[in-house]
Amino acid sequence: MLSVRPSRALLETIAGLAYPRHCAVCEAPLRAGRVLCADCRRSRTRLEGARCATCSQPFGGALEPGFRCMNCGDLQLSFDFATSAYRSRGAVRELIHHFKYNKHLHLRHLLGRMLREGFGDARVRSLGVDGIVPVPLHPTREREREFNQSAVLASVAAEGLRLPVEDCLRRTRYTSTQTHFHREERFENLAGAFALRRGVDPSGRHLALVDDVLTTGSTADACARVLKDAGAAAVVVITVARG
Numbered sequence: 001m002l003s004v005r006p007s008r009a010l011l012e013t014i015a016g017l018a019y020p021r022h023c024a025v026c027e028a029p030l031r032a033g034r035v036l037c038a039d040c041r042r043s044r045t046r047l048e049g050a051r052c053a054t055c056s057q058p059f060g061g062a063l064e065p066g067f068r069c070m071n072c073g074d075l076q077l078s079f080d081f082a083t084s085a086y087r088s089r090g091a092v093r094e095l096i097h098h099f100k101y102n103k104h105l106h107l108r109h110l111l112g113r114m115l116r117e118g119f120g121d122a123r124v125r126s127l128g129v130d131g132i133v134p135v136p137l138h139p140t141r142e143r144e145r146e147f148n149q150s151a152v153l154a155s156v157a158a159e160g161l162r163l164p165v166e167d168c169l170r171r172t173r174y175t176s177t178q179t180h181f182h183r184e185e186r187f188e189n190l191a192g193a194f195a196l197r198r199g200v201d202p203s204g205r206h207l208a209l210v211d212d213v214l215t216t217g218s219t220a221d222a223c224a225r226v227l228k229d230a231g232a233a234a235v236v237v238i239t240v241a242r243g
């Protein structure tokens with residue numbers, strides 16, 4: 001007799017079209033609908049323990065409350081603090097790489113949830129965030145990549161947080177890849193690379209600037225400066241991972 005209900009095998013085939021059937025990191029076979037195998041899920045490194053109160057750079061051992069690292073002590077950073085739930089290591093770094101550069105867009109659900117975990121930081125909760133601002137890409141870069149990873153992750157994270165995504169910023173200058181620059185050069189290279197979109201008024205707002213990874217903080221600093229100069233009361237930086 002012909003069954004009118006789709007078989008489990010058929011459902012798994014359909015799910016397999018949207019979600020590859022192998023772990024996104026180690027390629028171990030998976031049940032349909034999963035993205036990571038149990039080992040890779042567990043191996044994601046959490047950002048925990050003592051860290052800089054501003055940039056979240058971890059340090060071994062005990063630190064004074066409110067400790068700031070030397071880098072943050074030297075710089076007048078524009079954001080209030082940066083936080084993440086994960087470190088950009090191993091499985092987490094690979095996930096972000098596959099998403100961003102190999103265009104594995106199905107990873108947005110997992111990475112968006114990991115970004116949302118960053119909003120669980122006690123300081124973020126006590127501050128109270130009222131809008132999420134993605135880091136913009138220059139239009140030329142967005143055409144090359146075909147999507148803005150920050151905007152995609154912001155919209156996934158925003159769903160569960162019931163916060164609006166506010167596309168406040170635009171990138172005015174195309175900056176080449178920064179990897180060959182020293183820390184100070186990165187900050188100088190990005191100064192003035194972002195501007196407020198027309199008609200946007202962030203005055204008095206508590207905004208969360210979101211991105212995939214925070215490394216030196218130069219991009220986040222340049223974006224936060226624009227928001228603060230326009231009157232934002234607080235800008236915190238929340239990323240999927242801390243480099």
Ligand SMILES: [Zn+2]
Pocket residue numbers: 023024025026027028036037038039040041
């Ligand atoms: Zn795996």
Ligand SMILES: [Zn+2]
Pocket residue numbers: 052053054055056057068069070071072073
């Ligand atoms: Zn720091």
